[in-house]
Amino acid sequence: MKTIIQKVNPEYFEDSELEAASRILQTGGLVAFPTETVYGLGGNALLPRAAQRIYAAKGRPSDNPLIVHIAEMDHLFDLAEEVSDKALALAETFWPGPLTMIFPKKESVPASTTGGLRTVAVRMPNHPIAAALIRQSGVYIAAPSANLSGRPSPTKAEHVIEDLEGRIELILDGGRTGIGIESTIVDMSGDMPVILRPGFYTKIMLEGVIGRVSVDPAVLLTEPKEDITAKAPGMKYRHYAPKGQLTVVEGDMERVVAKINALTEEHQSRQEKAVVIATEESRQFYISEHVYSIGSRKTEGSIAAGLYDILRLMDHIGAEFIYIESFSEDTLGSAIMNRLLKAAGYHRIQV
Numbered sequence: 001m002k003t004i005i006q007k008v009n010p011e012y013f014e015d016s017e018l019e020a021a022s023r024i025l026q027t028g029g030l031v032a033f034p035t036e037t038v039y040g041l042g043g044n045a046l047l048p049r050a051a052q053r054i055y056a057a058k059g060r061p062s063d064n065p066l067i068v069h070i071a072e073m074d075h076l077f078d079l080a081e082e083v084s085d086k087a088l089a090l091a092e093t094f095w096p097g098p099l100t101m102i103f104p105k106k107e108s109v110p111a112s113t114t115g116g117l118r119t120v121a122v123r124m125p126n127h128p129i130a131a132a133l134i135r136q137s138g139v140y141i142a143a144p145s146a147n148l149s150g151r152p153s154p155t156k157a158e159h160v161i162e163d164l165e166g167r168i169e170l171i172l173d174g175g176r177t178g179i180g181i182e183s184t185i186v187d188m189s190g191d192m193p194v195i196l197r198p199g200f201y202t203k204i205m206l207e208g209v210i211g212r213v214s215v216d217p218a219v220l221l222t223e224p225k226e227d228i229t230a231k232a233p234g235m236k237y238r239h240y241a242p243k244g245q246l247t248v249v250e251g252d253m254e255r256v257v258a259k260i261n262a263l264t265e266e267h268q269s270r271q272e273k274a275v276v277i278a279t280e281e282s283r284q285f286y287i288s289e290h291v292y293s294i295g296s297r298k299t300e301g302s303i304a305a306g307l308y309d310i311l312r313l314m315d316h317i318g319a320e321f322i323y324i325e326s327f328s329e330d331t332l333g334s335a336i337m338n339r340l341l342k343a344a345g346y347h348r349i350q351v
């Protein structure tokens with residue numbers, strides 16, 4: 001299949017620029033598009049064959065459900081059987097934005113979109129191209145991240161091209177995504193709201209609107225666990241991973257630097273390519289020839305925004321061993337650590 005790659009300026013575009021993409025979605029095809037979190041791989045959420053094509057294009061296990069993207073509050077009631085007052089309050093506060101909520105699903109949502117679950121995940125993205133595409137096509141867009149299953153999520157059209165060219169009809173290139181990590185997912189289908197995936201909106205921010213929110217135990221895992229049948233089936237799969245072995249090194253900075261430098265020497269003596277992902281604050285202390293800075297600890301937002309790009313870069317430079325510092329679990333740090341530990345297959349060293 002030939003994939004059309006179409007540039008669209010998110011600041012200014014005409015309806016006509018989304019015509020081809022809209023038609024593809026309406027007829028069951030696949031379009032990758034930018035959102036404020038990462039690029040999504042979109043298909044018609046109400047057409048079972050579109051969902052099946054998404055799983056095939058990504059090489060994704062079909063029990064890992066998709067998030068359905070909408071552009072208006074009214075759309076929610078076409079998809080969700082029941083919407084609690086708390087969910088409405090969260091929607092009012094955080095939509096459009098990087099928050100996904102889980103609801104009991106309407107009959108019309110096919111099981112192939114929800115990975116066989118009786119619930120559906122819904123999000124209203126805050127990105128002009130995503131919103132216009134949903135409105136113009138008139139399609140509720142089921143969209144997981146637009147990467148091959150297991151690889152880091154795409155934050156640039158180049159990442160989507162790398163993974164999916166030849167497998168989907170069209171890629172809308174709207175430049176870099178802003179936030180760079182996936183939405184916060186909160187299950188609103190039971191009595192107690194439960195965070196299934198940390199993201200830009202934190203537990204404290206959600207609690208500020210609706211009171212107590214709990215966190216699924218699988219989110220807090222710091223060790224691999226094979227037999228998780230938690231509510232977010234995606235949790236059990238290895239994710240975001242570069243090809244080399246990534247290790248997160250935790251502890252105070254001086255010790256972390258000393259440990260990584262010692263490991264670097266060992267790798268050098270074995271002629272292995274070991275790379276350090278440092279921060280602006282620490283980069284100068286490493287002896288490795290291959291040190292990359294992920295950004296400043298003072299701006300966690302920029303670290304989140306650049307995380308997947310740097311993990312992909314590791315494959316391009318042929319890194320065999322990758323060491324990265326850890327981040328505090330405050331605010332965005334908990335989402336960053338959640339993604340990093342998964343990418344590392346929970347490989348970590350405490351010093």
Ligand code: AMP
Nearest residue numbers: 065066119120121143144145231232234
């Ligand atoms: P992705 O779009 O690649 O970030 O993946 C979507 C993720 O949303 C899945 O891996 C699940 O963890 C989660 N998800 C989607 N639908 C549901 C649902 N009905 N119940 C629980 N989790 C869901």
Ligand code: MG
Nearest residue numbers: 144145146153
């Ligand atoms: Mg994904």
